[in-house]
Amino acid sequence: MKNIILFADPGIDDSIAIMYALLSPDIKVLGIVSSYGNVRKEQATDIIAYLLKLAGRTDVPIIGGSNTPSSGKIPTYYPEIHGKDGLGPIRPPDNFSGEFTNFSTLYTIIEENDDVTIVDVGRNTSLASLYVLGEDIAKKVKEFYIMGGAFFVPGNVTPSAEANFYGDPIASELVVKKLDNLYIAPLNVTNKAIITLEQIKTIQEMTDNPLVQIMDDVMTYYINAYKKLVPGINGAPLHDVVTLSLMVNPDMGKTIRREVEVLTSGLGQGTSIADFRVSSKPAEKNINIFLKIDYQMFVEDFIKVMTGKKR
Numbered sequence: 001m002k003n004i005i006l007f008a009d010p011g012i013d014d015s016i017a018i019m020y021a022l023l024s025p026d027i028k029v030l031g032i033v034s035s036y037g038n039v040r041k042e043q044a045t046d047i048i049a050y051l052l053k054l055a056g057r058t059d060v061p062i063i064g065g066s067n068t069p070s071s072g073k074i075p076t077y078y079p080e081i082h083g084k085d086g087l088g089p090i091r092p093p094d095n096f097s098g099e100f101t102n103f104s105t106l107y108t109i110i111e112e113n114d115d116v117t118i119v120d121v122g123r124n125t126s127l128a129s130l131y132v133l134g135e136d137i138a139k140k141v142k143e144f145y146i147m148g149g150a151f152f153v154p155g156n157v158t159p160s161a162e163a164n165f166y167g168d169p170i171a172s173e174l175v176v177k178k179l180d181n182l183y184i185a186p187l188n189v190t191n192k193a194i195i196t197l198e199q200i201k202t203i204q205e206m207t208d209n210p211l212v213q214i215m216d217d218v219m220t221y222y223i224n225a226y227k228k229l230v231p232g233i234n235g236a237p238l239h240d241v242v243t244l245s246l247m248v249n250p251d252m253g254k255t256i257r258r259e260v261e262v263l264t265s266g267l268g269q270g271t272s273i274a275d276f277r278v279s280s281k282p283a284e285k286n287i288n289i290f291l292k293i294d295y296q297m298f299v300e301d302f303i304k305v306m307t308g309k310k311r
Helices: 012-023 041-055 105-112 125-133 163-167 169-178 197-205 212-229 239-248 295-307
Strands: 002-008 027-034 062-064 116-120 143-147 182-185 253-257 287-293
Touching (some): 002 012, 002 105, 012 027, 012 212, 027 105, 041 062, 116 125, 116 239, 143 239, 169 182, 182 239, 197 212, 197 295, 239 287, 287 295
Parallel strands (some): 002 027, 002 116, 027 062, 182 287
Antiparallel strands (some): 253 287
């Protein structure tokens, strides 16, 4: 069982990652940090609260994260991919709004629980803040899993930069330099974690869970957005879900231990760099970059978790 604090900025793939975390028998969600990213923080908070209500898990605290990147620049949002409200065509009911607790709740959760894993599938601003505001508390976290970066493949925001690292490269650079026991799931791996609408409908036929029953509308929107970006694709990659799946199923992926640098300015802003030459040395800290995944194992794990059959 993994005790996790999930940092997210829903967003469709973040939302499905939240569903996966709540439904997985191998994960105990201690809290969810809501931040800007794919949508404004207020919208992200409403989506998280809505998903927790559908799951019957309103006991999970929502923790208020960052509103803007470290640079103070106005964030760029992506309604063409995630929808105006962040969940495709679906929006929380009228007069429904989520409430979050103070950021300091993070410290209490980490202090009161053993072997906490932090998973960050959004911009890294809030995670960097955890370190800046409490370096000692960060050392009490067992491990960190983040979705971000791109190695050997183009970026999805610029020719070389992935969205999470591009959104706040200053925070991402701090995270890859300061944190230990860090596992990075980059685009070269997450791009392969494609789920089709047919697989979603198969999942829905196997369970009447209200959390799962909204997935077809959400994924239809998401897949249609991806078809415009990647002609010929038959589904959409669940970047954030595969990060959680790799955490639970370490045998599903292969990693290499290398130092990572994130460029913070200029044309290369958000670009992730590592030395993969044969002569290069492993990172001094335990920094691991996923290079491969077993796609079939991911699909099987996803279906079993979402249907409640993984017992």
